[in-house]
Amino acid sequence: MAEQEQTPQRRPGGRSARIQQAVFAAVLKEVVAQGYAKATLGAVAERSGVHRTTIYRRWSDLDTLLVEALRDRSGHPVVPRDTGALATDLAAYAQDIVEVLAADTGRIISAVLGSEAARLDGVRGILGEVLTTRRPLSSEIVRRAVARGEAPRGTVDVEVIDHLVAPLYFRLLLTGEPLDTDVARRCAAATTAAVRAGIFVREPGPASGSPSGR
Amino acid sequence: MAEQEQTPQRRPGGRSARIQQAVFAAVLKEVVAQGYAKATLGAVAERSGVHRTTIYRRWSDLDTLLVEALRDRSGHPVVPRDTGALATDLAAYAQDIVEVLAADTGRIISAVLGSEAARLDGVRGILGEVLTTRRPLSSEIVRRAVARGEAPRGTVDVEVIDHLVAPLYFRLLLTGEPLDTDVARRCAAATTAAVRAGIFVREPGPASGSPSGR
Structure with missing residues (x-):
């Protein structure tokens, strides 16, 4: 330790x-x-x-x-691995998150978020910190994919990673279905297909402007 | 009413x-x-x-x-509309779910699942009932898409719908980011791309057998 x-x-x-x-x-x-x-x-x-x-x-x-x-506990985020390709980067990251959620940390997240503790300012603060720490780390995956020409320019990194991990949290917090290699693989493949199809490219809209602005 | x-x-x-x-x-x-x-x-x-x-x-x-x-409350599930195409069926369904989650029902889900009430047997039971009611309804979308040749045969309907709505629940329960038309549109487009790419087709594995078996 x-x-x-x-x-x-x-x-x-x-x-x-x-x-x-x-x-x-x-x-x-x-x-x-x-x-x-x-x-x-x-x-x-x-x-x-x-x-x-x-x-x-x-x-x-x-x-x-x-x-x-x-x-x-939250000071040890999952650091995405650089496997050389978008599909395998996303698969490795999803698998690492599955391992965290299927183990003690998942039980802790589930117990805390499924209780009045979820309302504590301190807990909301940590949740926010985890998200703001994780996002720059995981968006490296998207940056590398754009640089390699595997993802269209303008792909919004946060959207990609949230779509990747959301079905895992959906299982953890809502359905209770198993968190295993199979679901990790499917999440990664689904997100890769969506990235390649350009779904996460920011469309110019009335509120847009800077490409990193959310 | x-x-x-x-x-x-x-x-x-x-x-x-x-x-x-x-x-x-x-x-x-x-x-x-x-x-x-x-x-x-x-x-x-x-x-x-x-x-x-x-x-x-x-x-x-x-x-x-x-x-x-x-x-x-849970006796009024969102009934998917038949718009004639997979992309628009998924978009309409995601938009309907967004409207539910962005309104009172979302606040109720969030308050109940983010409290000790989430541990009540009755609440877990209702959650299970909602999922088992919603799934046959929403899997109609996938069945129609397969029948029209828009989705590969063997596409697992439950996976499709869970992937469609998971990012919405991720926002509701974890990030608190807005639930709006934009996110509904993106969820539908991402899931459509993944369905077309055959990501949700059940792969024959050691534990498989019947295509509907989960």
């Missing part, structure tokens, strides 16, 4: 960082297991093996702790 | 049906306004103008009332 190095407000390693990681892991497990409404700091203490006075001293309430734990 | 005719357990019209509709509307408004965790039967009484003893007599608790109100 490289997570300890990525917690800037504390020295890497050491007892304090270990406690923090144990408590973060425990609160996320607790929310997945019990739901946000039933989770308590007491249960987090029990699950983490960290004394509750230590927890209360550092985090005033469950919401603060949950938001910090989610922010710690 | 034709809703009263569609409530089989009570006689159409009459005071009882009017009260029921007022209470159903009030509980949904209350959950949208306050969130599920803060909603109470008392607030529903106030909002509906129906005396709280009347409400308590008919519905034992908020969860029961909420599930009944959601079920009443």
Whole structure:
């Protein structure tokens, strides 16, 4: 786990960082297991093996702790791989997202977004940060495809990536259908076909102007 | 409102049906306004103008009332129009879904799925019913397209429709970006391109067999 190095407000390693990681892991497990409404700091203490006075001293309430734990988690976005072609870049990215959503992170996203925690300002903020972090990363896929002549000039990167991953979140949050290699492959193929057909090219409209303006 | 005719357990019209509709509307408004965790039967009484003893007599608790109100709402699925071509059928359907999600129903879906109410068995049941009702309706679009030779034989209807609407739910539940004609048009065009490219044709695999088996 490289997570300890990525917690800037504390020295890497050491007892304090270990406690923090144990408590973060425990609160996320607790929310997945019990739901946000039933989770308590007491249960987090029990699950983490960290004394509750230590927890209360550092985090005033469950919401603060949950938001910090989610922010710690969200600091590890899926970085798209450069496979040399649009179809395989999208397939690799969809597969990586499937692996995240089919595992613990998917259960956490589902538990948090399917609870009153979804209304917390801190949670909405992290969701916004995740999207704004992920988008420039993943839009590299589209930039490379345009440069190689695989995607038409003017293809709006954000639209491509949102269309790629939306059916995965649809399964996670709505249908509960499996997140597997098959759906990743289909999402990538569908999005590749749409990109090639020029569907995500920004059409000049009354509100348009700069090609990057949204 | 034709809703009263569609409530089989009570006689159409009459005071009882009017009260029921007022209470159903009030509980949904209350959950949208306050969130599920803060909603109470008392607030529903106030909002509906129906005396709280009347409400308590008919519905034992908020969860029961909420599930009944959601079920009443979910009995009016979007029926796809037959426009004579795949591209326009998908565009019309996406536009109809956008109109639903951009209006009250979208706010209700968002408030319910973004709360602990998402964990209620009744709510999961309705979600399942909505999906199983909507799918045979919307798969008519794919059947017609296959019959006209616009889509390859073996195109899996459910995949097509899920890919069509997923980016709309992605906006509703995750990004909060606007649900408008523009996104409906893009979803329809992207899905049409993918259908034509044969992306949603079931590939023969180890677990396959009947073409309709999922």
